[in-house]
Amino acid sequence: MQREEILKKGESTASKVSIAVFFFALAKVIIALISGSVALLSDGVHSLTDTIESFFVWLGFKISQKKPTEKFPYGFYKAENIVAFFVSFLIILAGFEIARESFQRIFSFQPLNLAYGAIAIALSDAVFLFFLGRYETKIGKEINSQSITAQGKELTSHIFSSSLVVGGIISTYLGIPKIEGIVGLLLSLLVFKIGLESIKDSILSLMDISPSKEIEKKVKNLLLSIPNIQGFSGLKLRRSGPFIFGEVNIKIEKSLAVQKAHEIADEIEKKTKETIPQLDSFIIHIEPSEIKEPTIIIPVNENNQLNSLVSKQFGRAYLFAIVKIKENKLSSLEFIENPYKEKSVRAGLSVSKFLAEKKPDILITKEIGPISFHTLRDNLVQIYKAEDGTIKEVINKFLENKLKKIEQPTRIKE
Ligand SMILES: [Zn+2]
Numbered sequence: 001m002q003r004e005e006i007l008k009k010g011e012s013t014a015s016k017v018s019i020a021v022f023f024f025a026l027a028k029v030i031i032a033l034i035s036g037s038v039a040l041l042s043d044g045v046h047s048l049t050d051t052i053e054s055f056f057v058w059l060g061f062k063i064s065q066k067k068p069t070e071k072f073p074y075g076f077y078k079a080e081n082i083v084a085f086f087v088s089f090l091i092i093l094a095g096f097e098i099a100r101e102s103f104q105r106i107f108s109f110q111p112l113n114l115a116y117g118a119i120a121i122a123l124s125d126a127v128f129l130f131f132l133g134r135y136e137t138k139i140g141k142e143i144n145s146q147s148i149t150a151q152g153k154e155l156t157s158h159i160f161s162s163s164l165v166v167g168g169i170i171s172t173y174l175g176i177p178k179i180e181g182i183v184g185l186l187l188s189l190l191v192f193k194i195g196l197e198s199i200k201d202s203i204l205s206l207m208d209i210s211p212s213k214e215i216e217k218k219v220k221n222l223l224l225s226i227p228n229i230q231g232f233s234g235l236k237l238r239r240s241g242p243f244i245f246g247e248v249n250i251k252i253e254k255s256l257a258v259q260k261a262h263e264i265a266d267e268i269e270k271k272t273k274e275t276i277p278q279l280d281s282f283i284i285h286i287e288p289s290e291i292k293e294p295t296i297i298i299p300v301n302e303n304n305q306l307n308s309l310v311s312k313q314f315g316r317a318y319l320f321a322i323v324k325i326k327e328n329k330l331s332s333l334e335f336i337e338n339p340y341k342e343k344s345v346r347a348g349l350s351v352s353k354f355l356a357e358k359k360p361d362i363l364i365t366k367e368i369g370p371i372s373f374h375t376l377r378d379n380l381v382q383i384y385k386a387e388d389g390t391i392k393e394v395i396n397k398f399l400e401n402k403l404k405k406i407e408q409p410t411r412i413k414e
Pocket residue numbers: 046047050154155158
């Protein structure tokens with residue numbers, strides 16, 4: 001489901017629920033006032049807070065649909081959590097009211113008018129809100145909306161409170177004192193519980209709580225299933241209104257071309273969004289895995305083993321020394337001929353492509369032209385500046401970190 005669709009669905013669900021709950025709340029309060037049932041009145045007041053709540057939920061979805069602005073580049077999704085936070089206090093306030101009324105009723109018995117009407121509205125309310133709550137919970141889960149799901153669950157729980165209301169009304173009708181007041185008090189506890197949970201949830205969301213262990217696990221499994229990833233770290237997910245934002249660092253083989261690395265990142269983004277539709281954005285940082293055993297290329301003009309002198313030129317060097325390093329020591333040395341040393345046109349490009357196939361990590365050279373420089377850098381080869389001397393001297397300086405990295409071509413022409 002698209003973001004806009006999710007928000008639209010949340011909005012329309014909240015508005016439908018608001019209207020339905022408001023209708024029942026009004027009916028309950030009116031009949032409660034006529035009949036004098038404190039249990040029904042408590043329930044009616046409770047339903048009025050539910051109406052206000054779903055109205056605010058609706059408002060939250062309305063605000064969330066506002067496009068991100070320059071000032072709020074991440075959008076307004078958290079509006080929903082802020083609204084839920086304030087509504088929680090209203091719910092707790094209603095809880096106090098109900099508790100107060102019910103407490104008084106324990107000590108003063110009052111017979112009911114219109115007892116059948118009170119029972120009928122309480123019963124129909126119980127059944128209707130139960131199914132409405134179930135429907136709302138289902139949609140809430142579908143669109144991963146915290147407020148819609150919470151409200152749906154709460155409406156479903158009305159079946160218990162409404163049964164208590166029915167029991168209370170019947171006991172008063174039969175002339176049994178205190179029961180209705182006790183029922184009212186019990187119902188107020190339920191209202192407190194709803195309010196406190198709602199405060200907790202909205203604060204956690206505002207504090208960027210991770211969505212859930214399941215969602216985190218899904219993302220982890222997905223990352224592990226993608227080829228060419230050598231590992232990942234720093235996976236962070238956070239909830240923002242009905243959406244999830246995330247980021248991760250992935251490690252890829254150093255020699256992988258930039259284009260390929262980009263494809264991998266795209267693949268991760270596509271797959272995670274398919275698995276977790278609520279994911280709004282997933283930022284992927286790519287880092288090359290650390291080179292533990294680098295392969296180094298050095299242009300030379302003679303094969304004099306470690307005593308070969310470093311060539312003044314790169315593209316037209318006679319030979320290339322390929323040095324492998326293990327545990328910070330030279331572990332192997334071989335020489336390859338430069339097949340393009342006599343090439344008159346675009347020798348730099350041919351040589352660089354030829355060398356890139358050897359998958360070197362590092363090139364140490366005195367000079368490098370622009371085409372060679374960019375070709376090698378695109379293949380993630382790091383380039384260092386060589387000083388006069390033999391391979392042995394240059395490698396030692398490299399291992400002692402005394403060579404400078406070349407960040408731009410040293411010549412204008414190849
Ligand atoms: Zn309720």
